[in-house]
Amino acid sequence: MATAGVPQRFCRCACFCSENLYVARYGLHVRFRGEQQLRTDYGPILRSRGCVTPKDFQQLLEEFPHLYNGLEGMRGPVLVTRPCATPAGAGGGAAEAPRAGVGYQEGPHRQLLSARHGLNSTAHCRYPAGAGYREEEASRLGRLPAPQRVCVLPQDVALAPEFLAAAEYSALPGADLKGLLQRLETVSEEKRIYRLPVFTAPFCQALLEELEHFEQSDMPKGRPNTMNNYGVLLHELGLDEPLVTPLRERFLQPLMALLYPDCGGGWLDSHRAFVVKYAPGQDRELGCHYDNAELTINVSLGKAFTGGALYFGDLFQAPSALATPLEVEHVVGQGVLHRGGQLHGARPLGTGERWNLIVWLRASAVRNRLCPMCCRKPDLVDDEGFGDGFTREEPTTVDVCTMT
Ligand SMILES: O=C(O)CCC(=O)C(=O)O
Ligand SMILES: [Fe+2]
DSSP states (O other): OOOTTSOOOOEEEGGGGTSSEEEGGGTEEEOOSOHHHHHHHHHHHHHHTTOOSHHHHHHHHTTOGGGGTTOOOOOOOEEOOSOOOOTTSOTTSSOSOOOOOTTOBHHHHHHHHHHHHOSOTTTTOSSGGGHHHHHHHHHHHOSOOHHHHHHTSOHHHHBOHHHHHHHHHHHSTTOOHHHHHTTSEEEETTTTEEEEEOBOHHHHHHHHHHHHHHHHSOSOOOOSBTTBSSEEETTTTTOIIIIIHHIIIIIIHHHHHHHOGGGTTTOOOEEEEEEEEEOTTSOOOEEEEEOSSSEEEEEEEEOOEEEOOEEEEEETTSOOTTOOOEEEOOOTTEEEEEETTEEEEEOOEEEEOEEEEEEEEEOHHHHTTOOTTTSSSOOEEEOSTTTTSBOSSOOOOOOOOOOO
16 A cells, blocks of 8 residues: 555556447447447447448547547446346347437547546646635635535534444444444445445535535636546535545445455555436436446435336346346435445436436455456556546555456
8 A cells, every 4th residue: 555645646547548438319329449449349239320331430430539549538437238127128138328418529528528538537627725715716706615625524513423423333343244234224235235324414405505505616627537527526616625535434434344355445545536416308317337337325315206216237257148237216314335236227307306416436456356347457547636536556455346
């Protein structure tokens, strides 16, 4: 692990530019190594989705020019085309087709981000640590900028008593899984999905206000990932250091160490945190995917809404076409804990607005061995901030997730 006092240097995997590229026109994520590989691997499915003529294929190829000039950009969650059965019967072959804005081109998009912001997967962070936003807030509105306003809430006002109790218990020397399970809800024993209250109602309210304020401001904004056109990156709001890092280090780590010791739960050393927003006329659902994370916490912040349940399939490493997905309703203030590799998505929103804080929790000791995106030894590229959570250090011995 890092030497105390020396800031850790994080990396991403170079697969970023060639794996899981989203082609919105055909609702498909592809791996791209070259024309022949694309035809061989995706010819039939592309044809079935309307990529039929030589011109269609040429247009498709034009989406990937960046692969030859070394430019890379931001990485979001990966929407998969592996089976993730849904009640609508999408299982057995391709998952529910993910949706994105019309005309969205994944390759050039990543290239553009890179050209503007340099070679880093936090390229969307126009305002490192939220500095720009904080300054603008302070001078324009003459009020406390976001991090202070949200984080001024003391711990016991912000965090639900159940969360505090579970985290405190987990940090005790004699704590064990059995004891922890008495302090949270087991949503699925088989899938190892858990739920517990995380934030108090006043905190959710305060955070929502900040998020909405940021949204309405004219500050340029990055988006959480390639599939969400709305939402906020927490580091752009300046909330990574004051809110998410302590949440991970002091509260989530002890909990995750007991729940998921085999997935790096006790070795979490970075994160990517963002808020996703679903609303009428905006994004309304999220296709089946797995996260670029060892573990994930997904906290519902509100507002009032119907629909938008989470659904969970198998681990992406072991999908079975016949599996019935598990539906999990959100409860405002509560967090759902799951393994990043668990296939999941969000059902369409019915009415209202749904805002959720997602924290992808990463353990370099696990991912340094195997990039969860390309499933190979990561090809490390230096990055800014937490990058994609890889480090150049020798991996510490830790049992990685077993494939079940
Ligand atoms: O919409 C949700 O609650 C799920 C979001 C999610 O899974 C993700 O952003 O990785
Ligand atoms: Fe996800």
